Amino acid sequence: MAFTQRSEETRTAILTAARRRFAEDGYERATIRAIAADAGIDPSMVMRYYGSKDGLFAAAVDVDLDLPAVGDLPPERRAETLVRHFFALWEGERSSGVLTVLLRSAITNEAAAERMRDVFAGQVGTTLGPSTEEGTVRAALVATQLLGVALCRYILRLPQIVALDTEALVASLAPTVERYLTEPV
Amino acid sequence: MAFTQRSEETRTAILTAARRRFAEDGYERATIRAIAADAGIDPSMVMRYYGSKDGLFAAAVDVDLDLPAVGDLPPERRAETLVRHFFALWEGERSSGVLTVLLRSAITNEAAAERMRDVFAGQVGTTLGPSTEEGTVRAALVATQLLGVALCRYILRLPQIVALDTEALVASLAPTVERYLTEPV
DNA sequence: CGTGTTTGCCAACACTCGTTGGCCTACACT
DNA sequence: AGTGTAGGCCAACGAGTGTTGGCAAACACG
Structure with missing residues (x-):
């Protein structure tokens, strides 16, 4: 339950790699395998951290535009x-x-x-x-x-x-x- | 070699179905099988007529904008x-x-x-x-x-x-x- | 009518994908 | 030190993909 430091590191490593792949290739062509390879871990870890490809995607596009008033x-x-x-x-x-x-x-x-x-x-x-x-x-x-x-x-x-x-x-x-x-x- | 009427019909049927699928789903998610099903023929016919998915795509986006001068x-x-x-x-x-x-x-x-x-x-x-x-x-x-x-x-x-x-x-x-x-x- | 060519379908191959379960290792805590 | 838990990898499954070769039927043409 409590997040250790290492888990948090790979968690963000996955997210960074995912953003890059999604940005370059789009949703369909960005594969879990490629994202995992970029992050230097096993594809199954992506599933453990984000549940599914959709879950990873949702995390990747969670953005705050931070618009000025x-x-x-x-x-x-x-x-x-x-x-x-x-x-x-x-x-x-x-x-x-x-x-x-x-x-x-x-x-x-x-x-x-x-x-x-x-x-x-x-x-x-x-x-x-x-x-x-x-x-x-x-x-x-x-x-x-x-x-x-x-x-x-x-x-x-x-x-x-x-x-x-x-x-x-x-x-x-x-x-x-x-x-x-x-x-x- | 000479195009019969029937071949030309299915040829355009494939192209029409392909345009619709490509337009709705994008290149990656539009499948040859779905396009063939829409056109009412076998997936292998798509290959015979257009060679490959890329060939079909090239035919589908061959467009003349017909811009006014x-x-x-x-x-x-x-x-x-x-x-x-x-x-x-x-x-x-x-x-x-x-x-x-x-x-x-x-x-x-x-x-x-x-x-x-x-x-x-x-x-x-x-x-x-x-x-x-x-x-x-x-x-x-x-x-x-x-x-x-x-x-x-x-x-x-x-x-x-x-x-x-x-x-x-x-x-x-x-x-x-x-x-x-x-x-x- | 006979024959060669076109049109079409079926079945399969080779591959990649997302996803899962089992197993090993390293760490945390008492 | 012993033990439970979390982090990680490996191997595999099942589904879906583009693509291919072979075979039946319909047609064109002499």
């Missing part, structure tokens, strides 16, 4: 703050590809898609202000642009988008996001 | 025309989910991702005008928004985006696209 900012600063935070999340070391895991597998795995909708509804929808219907539509429009750029940059790796640095992207995208947040629908 | 249009009409054509492509009966196949599998399958980059470079990049470097960057920015909305609407099925009709989406997205086409980078 843009509602407190002056309106003209909200869009830029959001976009900047978005790139910090994707390119940050700490998250280590969780978002890539989530997005990539939300596309082949219905459970992941639902989790993504939940994350969106729960975290994105509310931090943009009171959750009126209009507000969630605005948030969804923002999501189309931000997820689209993540798709092209981190998954499809469109060379023109990969080549741009984040500052140039912020400059291009912030006005779009601002329009979705303010323009009448 | 927006270069001839007055600038203020280009964005709206593009967005409208984009939705017509995705929701049109004729294409029957080819684009969903392409996008969905480009995310787990590296070969599909490269094919997507090729389609983009070959068809999208050039029809937006002379292929200067600035032009391809603009085209890529347009792609982030349009692929993003396709992702949210046809794959993740974000309810707020699914609920909007195409006219409302055109109204929301066209100004964004127009900005990417015109605003200094």
Whole structure:
């Protein structure tokens, strides 16, 4: 019952390896065997720690977006703050590809898609202000642009988008996001 | 050697079933057996007609975007025309989910991702005008928004985006696209 | 009508996958 | 030191996969 230090180490080793494999290969092609090999342990240990592949996946995509409360900012600063935070999340070391895991597998795995909708509804929808219907539509429009750029940059790796640095992207995208947040629908 | 009528019928039956399965399940989870069952024939026939699963996939994503020559249009009409054509492509009966196949599998399958980059470079990049470097960057920015909305609407099925009709989406997205086409980078 | 070719199905192979149970080792605690 | 428990590996099962070869039936054509 009590976690020893060693068990906790391999537990996180498995999780790290799982995130990398899920991010690179997607849910279906990431195999328990490969993840275990990366973590330097036996495949059966993965089962003992996380119960099943689904359980491991659920642990791998358990992410906190840690969104800033843009509602407190002056309106003209909200869009830029959001976009900047978005790139910090994707390119940050700490998250280590969780978002890539989530997005990539939300596309082949219905459970992941639902989790993504939940994350969106729960975290994105509310931090943009009171959750009126209009507000969630605005948030969804923002999501189309931000997820689209993540798709092209981190998954499809469109060379023109990969080549741009984040500052140039912020400059291009912030006005779009601002329009979705303010323009009448 | 000469194609009989019956062979051509099952050939397209296989292709139709394959597109549907690939679109719904993605490359990995779409099985030859399921596709064959949908087409009402034996799995081995799929191999005889298309050689391998990869061959079938290549045939399934062989798509012509049929983009309009927006270069001839007055600038203020280009964005709206593009967005409208984009939705017509995705929701049109004729294409029957080819684009969903392409996008969905480009995310787990590296070969599909490269094919997507090729389609983009070959068809999208050039029809937006002379292929200067600035032009391809603009085209890529347009792609982030349009692929993003396709992702949210046809794959993740974000309810707020699914609920909007195409006219409302055109109204929301066209100004964004127009900005990417015109605003200094 | 006879014959060769196409269309199709059946059965199987070789492989990989997630998952399980048994067994050995190393540590913790009294 | 003795003992129970947790950490770890090995071997295997059962299911599902893409793929192949052989054989029956339907067709085309002389």
